[in-house]
Amino acid sequence: MHNQPVQRVAVIGGGANDEHDVSVASAAAVARAVRSLGLEAVALTIDRAGGWHHGDDPALSPGEAVALLTTCDVAFPVLHGVNGEDGSIAGLLGLTGVPFVGSPVRAGALGMDKWVTKLVAAALGLRTARGMLVRDSADAVSIEGEPPYVVKPTTGGSSNGVSLVRSVSELGAAIDHARLAGGIPLVEAFVRGREVDVALFRDRAGDLRAGATLEIGVADGGVFDRAQKYDGTAAFTVPAHLTEDEAAAIDSAARALYEALGCAGVARFDFFVTPGGVVLNEVNTTPGFTEHSQVPRMYAATGMGYVELVAALLDAAVASTPAMSTPSPVTL
Structure with missing residues (x-):
C-alpha cells in the first residue's frame, strides 16, 4: 500500500473534550478539501465519550477503528485539545504505522502544557508573561x-x-x-500589547514555510476570549502592521520554538508585541482549521489557498515517512 500514490485519507475530528464542536468543524473543512483533490476522505469522528464513529455507521470498537485507519494511506487528524492535540492521537497513529499530518507525541505534549512551553521559551531566551x-x-x-x-x-x-x-x-x-x-x-x-500570531509548517522539501502574520483586534485592556473566536466578531489584520524588527523577532522566535519542541505539520505561535519587545503567549500544535480559521487566513495572504495548504501538508506527511517517500505529490 505504502508504495502506491495517496488515495485514501483518514480525517479525524471530534474528541472527548470541550473543543469537540470546533474540531468537528475543522475536520469537515479538511474532508471537503481532500475530496476536491480527487482523494477519498475517510471521516472518523471521536464522540464526547471517546467512542469512534465512521459516518452514520454504529459506533466502532477501538480495534475496528484501528483496522479502518490502517486501510488509509495517510491520516489528517484535527483533534484540538486534550486526548488529541496533546500527543494522544499522534501516539496512536505512530503505533499503527499510518503516516499523519501534524506534530509527533513530544511536540503535542509540550505545546499543550502552557507552563512547560514557558520553560522551553525561557531556555531559548524568549520572553513570556510572569x-x-x-x-x-x-x-x-x-x-x-x-x-x-x-x-x-x-x-x-x-x-x-x-x-x-x-x-x-x-x-x-x-x-x-x-x-x-x-x-x-x-x-x-496581564501583558499590554498587540496580539500577533504566525504559523509555520515544514514542507515536502524540509523547508519551514511561514504564513503572513495576523493581528487580532482586541479592545484595549481585554483578552481574546472564546466568544470572539467563534462568533465572527473578531477583527483580523493580515498581514499585521509590524516594523522590520518586530517581524524579524516574531519569525525568529517562532522558528526557534518549532524546532525546539520538535513540531511537524502546521503550528501557530501567538505573541504580544509590546514597547519592550515580543512576548510569547502560547503555542498551538493543532490550531483551528476551517477555511476561515486564523492559520488558513495567514497562508491565503501569501497566495496559498486552503486546498493547496491541505495538499502541501499531506505531501509533507508522506514525504517524511521513509516507507512513503516514493508516492507522487498530491496535486491540485
Missing part, C-alpha cells in the same frame, strides 16, 4: 505583582476557562473556573 501555577489554594496568596492577571488552565484551548482578573477579590473565582476547565490553573501577569 506567571505561576496554582496547585492549591495556598499558592494564590503568593502571586507576585498587582492585578490585572490572566487566569487559564495549563492544558486548555479555545480560551476555555480563561478569565481576566482586575482585582484580587476576583482571583479565587477565576482560579476555580480555570480548574473546572481542566488542568492546574496558571496565573499570569
Whole structure:
C-alpha cells in the first residue's frame, strides 16, 4: 500500500473534550478539501465519550477503528485539545504505522502544557508573561505583582476557562473556573500589547514555510476570549502592521520554538508585541482549521489557498515517512 500514490485519507475530528464542536468543524473543512483533490476522505469522528464513529455507521470498537485507519494511506487528524492535540492521537497513529499530518507525541505534549512551553521559551531566551501555577489554594496568596492577571488552565484551548482578573477579590473565582476547565490553573501577569500570531509548517522539501502574520483586534485592556473566536466578531489584520524588527523577532522566535519542541505539520505561535519587545503567549500544535480559521487566513495572504495548504501538508506527511517517500505529490 505504502508504495502506491495517496488515495485514501483518514480525517479525524471530534474528541472527548470541550473543543469537540470546533474540531468537528475543522475536520469537515479538511474532508471537503481532500475530496476536491480527487482523494477519498475517510471521516472518523471521536464522540464526547471517546467512542469512534465512521459516518452514520454504529459506533466502532477501538480495534475496528484501528483496522479502518490502517486501510488509509495517510491520516489528517484535527483533534484540538486534550486526548488529541496533546500527543494522544499522534501516539496512536505512530503505533499503527499510518503516516499523519501534524506534530509527533513530544511536540503535542509540550505545546499543550502552557507552563512547560514557558520553560522551553525561557531556555531559548524568549520572553513570556510572569506567571505561576496554582496547585492549591495556598499558592494564590503568593502571586507576585498587582492585578490585572490572566487566569487559564495549563492544558486548555479555545480560551476555555480563561478569565481576566482586575482585582484580587476576583482571583479565587477565576482560579476555580480555570480548574473546572481542566488542568492546574496558571496565573499570569496581564501583558499590554498587540496580539500577533504566525504559523509555520515544514514542507515536502524540509523547508519551514511561514504564513503572513495576523493581528487580532482586541479592545484595549481585554483578552481574546472564546466568544470572539467563534462568533465572527473578531477583527483580523493580515498581514499585521509590524516594523522590520518586530517581524524579524516574531519569525525568529517562532522558528526557534518549532524546532525546539520538535513540531511537524502546521503550528501557530501567538505573541504580544509590546514597547519592550515580543512576548510569547502560547503555542498551538493543532490550531483551528476551517477555511476561515486564523492559520488558513495567514497562508491565503501569501497566495496559498486552503486546498493547496491541505495538499502541501499531506505531501509533507508522506514525504517524511521513509516507507512513503516514493508516492507522487498530491496535486491540485
